[in-house]
Amino acid sequence: MRNAFAQQITQLAQQDPRVVVLSGDIGNRLFDDLKAKCPGRFFNCGVAEANMVGMAAGMAMTGLRPVCYTITPFLTYRCLEQIRVDVCYHHVPVVLVGTGSGLSYASLGATHHSCEEMGMLRTLPGLAVLAPADAWEVKAGLRAALAQDGPVYMRIGKKGEPAIHAAEPDLQLGRWIQLRDGADLCLFSTGTLLSVALAAADLLTAAGRTTAVYSCPSVKPLDESVLTEAASRFRVVATLEEHSLIGGFGSGVAEWWVDRPTPPAARLLRFGTRDEFLHLTCEQEEAREHFGLTASELARRLADAAG
Amino acid sequence: MIMDPACFKDPIGGPTRSLGELEAVARQVRFQLVQMSHRAGTPHLGSALSCVDILVAAYWTSLRVDPAQPNDPNRDRFILSKGHAASAWYAVLAKRGFFSPDWLETFARHGAPLAEQPAPGCAPGVELATGSLGHGLPVGLGMALSARLQGRDHRVVVCLSDGECNEGTVWEAAMFAAAQKLERLTVVIDYNKWQATGRSNEVMALPSLRDKWSAFGWEAHEVDGHDLAVLAGLLHQAADGSGRPRAIVAHTVKGKGVSFMEDDNNWHYRIPKAAEVEEAGRQLGVTV
Numbered sequence: 001m002r003n004a005f006a007q008q009i010t011q012l013a014q015q016d017p018r019v020v021v022l023s024g025d026i027g028n029r030l031f032d033d034l035k036a037k038c039p040g041r042f043f044n045c046g047v048a049e050a051n052m053v054g055m056a057a058g059m060a061m062t063g064l065r066p067v068c069y070t071i072t073p074f075l076t077y078r079c080l081e082q083i084r085v086d087v088c089y090h091h092v093p094v095v096l097v098g099t100g101s102g103l104s105y106a107s108l109g110a111t112h113h114s115c116e117e118m119g120m121l122r123t124l125p126g127l128a129v130l131a132p133a134d135a136w137e138v139k140a141g142l143r144a145a146l147a148q149d150g151p152v153y154m155r156i157g158k159k160g161e162p163a164i165h166a167a168e169p170d171l172q173l174g175r176w177i178q179l180r181d182g183a184d185l186c187l188f189s190t191g192t193l194l195s196v197a198l199a200a201a202d203l204l205t206a207a208g209r210t211t212a213v214y215s216c217p218s219v220k221p222l223d224e225s226v227l228t229e230a231a232s233r234f235r236v237v238a239t240l241e242e243h244s245l246i247g248g249f250g251s252g253v254a255e256w257w258v259d260r261p262t263p264p265a266a267r268l269l270r271f272g273t274r275d276e277f278l279h280l281t282c283e284q285e286e287a288r289e290h291f292g293l294t295a296s297e298l299a300r301r302l303a304d305a306a307g
Numbered sequence: 308m309i310m311d312p313a314c315f316k317d318p319i320g321g322p323t324r325s326l327g328e329l330e331a332v333a334r335q336v337r338f339q340l341v342q343m344s345h346r347a348g349t350p351h352l353g354s355a356l357s358c359v360d361i362l363v364a365a366y367w368t369s370l371r372v373d374p375a376q377p378n379d380p381n382r383d384r385f386i387l388s389k390g391h392a393a394s395a396w397y398a399v400l401a402k403r404g405f406f407s408p409d410w411l412e413t414f415a416r417h418g419a420p421l422a423e424q425p426a427p428g429c430a431p432g433v434e435l436a437t438g439s440l441g442h443g444l445p446v447g448l449g450m451a452l453s454a455r456l457q458g459r460d461h462r463v464v465v466c467l468s469d470g471e472c473n474e475g476t477v478w479e480a481a482m483f484a485a486a487q488k489l490e491r492l493t494v495v496i497d498y499n500k501w502q503a504t505g506r507s508n509e510v511m512a513l514p515s516l517r518d519k520w521s522a523f524g525w526e527a528h529e530v531d532g533h534d535l536a537v538l539a540g541l542l543h544q545a546a547d548g549s550g551r552p553r554a555i556v557a558h559t560v561k562g563k564g565v566s567f568m569e570d571d572n573n574w575h576y577r578i579p580k581a582a583e584v585e586e587a588g589r590q591l592g593v594t595v
Contacts, residue, residue: 050479051448055446055452057445057446058451060449085442086445
């Protein structure tokens with residue numbers, strides 16, 4: 001995903017001279033092509049993320065389109081007030097890209113995990129939140145983010161995530177992408193767990209419960225038209241994210257759900273990480289297992305819920 | 308410092324004012340601040356009074372900002388990062404003609420344009436919503452980098468409080484600005500020796516502030532922050548060609564201009580009563 005980000009930002013920066021990239025001392029060699037093709041428009045801002053985000057706001061106020069890039073917890077938890085005051089309060093077009101989101105850096109410990117940041121950022125007025133599923137969605141998401149007149153936060157993985165799409169999908173804020181249709185269950189997946197969602201749907205469909213799957217890169221705003229239809233059409237609707245069940249994508253859907261004038265008849269399930277720091281020394285795969293975020297576990301719990 | 312009369316030329320081509328005239332402007336502004344605090348019942352009067360001369364020197368002798376074109380992309384940018392002193396920014400902007408002085412009458416009132424601390428775009432000339440400390444310099448630094456990238460030669464001046472220098476972001480920005488050789492960026496520290504609840508030199512090891520800025524790669528000066536001639540001279544002085552951004556450590560007195568407020572930190576929060584407003588007016592030589 002980070003390679004896709006670097007490729008896409010290099011391309012978009014060549015098309016738009018207002019685009020500048022600010023990195024928090026990461027991406028060794030990653031931006032060599034950008035530096036060569038767009039000289040003077042890449043800034044290694046050092047290990048000083050809060051200053052980086054504040055500077056980005058100042059740049060956006062004066063006509064540039066800054067993109068801040070660093071490891072998610074350092075970009076978000078550390079800079080929450082800069083994002084809130086400098087970027088969102090002034091509603092300026094800063095794009096914040098967090099890399100290694102969720103449990104991508106499981107092995108580095110919880111300092112490098114980010115399973116809570118969407119809960120913080122979703123509440124910030126005017127900030128759109130994107131969580132692309134694969135490299136193609138990263139490219140499409142970045143394009144969509146830079147087309148906005150306001151701020152966008154995009155959480156991406158690291159590298160080697162399975163490609164789901166075959167080309168850049170049409171990704172818009174507030175629109176989700178249908179990948180499978182089904183009649184019994186509907187699975188809304190955000191971020192890099194999409195491959196797990198598709199595998200779970202395969203298991204369920206093979207067992208006679210056809211399962212629709214949507215990729216939901218737009219965490220805020222939600223795709224209300226797709227949600228409205230799903231809430232009336234399916235018996236079970238579920239959300240999936242590599243993020244805490246507190247405050248993330250599933251929370252957003254649940255908030256929407258209980259605010260309906262008439263409560264939907266469907267059952268809503270949410271899959272995500274529990275309210276705990278991961279203390280297990282492990283890679284991302286095992287970290288997902290620890291939180292029950294595997295195809296077999298999802299299929300089992302969804303089948304139970306479907307009765 | 309030798310005072311150069313050219314320092315007092317109006318930066319946007321208005322009539323040149325004498326030092327005495329500018330000192331009178333500062334006294335009038337100070338009295339307005341006392342009145343605003345009294346009328347609105349707002350605190351931070353001591354903090355506002357301490358930075359008046361810095362703002363007057365900047366707006367009347369240095370900043371190329373035309374009240375008739377407050378959004379000109381080539382204008383100099385001034386950021387009052389110590390947003391709790393917003394009344395001083397408002398009063399100076401009004402006096403300089405950015406908006407009607409009538410706005411000061413409704414300062415901090417329900418639905419009025421001028422909030423107690425500046426909101427985004429609340430008034431012409433207000434470049435940034437401040438109030439949380441440590442934000443103005445990173446944003447101003449971004450503006451200065453942006454200007455350089457876009458081939459604009461305007462300057463960015465950021466006024467910080469000494470208490471604000473407790474914030475880590477100030478020093479993150481200081482290091483980055485020096486690395487980027489942003490000589491069009493100037494910081495003025497309103498060094499009034501008090502922060503909200505204590506002596507700023509005791510709460511944190513601030514001294515020597517000039518040495519700190521200098522060690523961070525800035526061209527650092529230490530001046531009397533109530534000496535308009537000295538402030539004007541430094542704000543005017545061309546960059547020395549070294550690429551260093553400029554830091555002006557301006558020694559000031561909290562509550563400056565009103566004897567019973569000077570260096571008394573109670574006036575960080577106290578609101579002046581009617582009799583105190585009258586007495587302030589007498590001392591400032593401004594009639595009610």
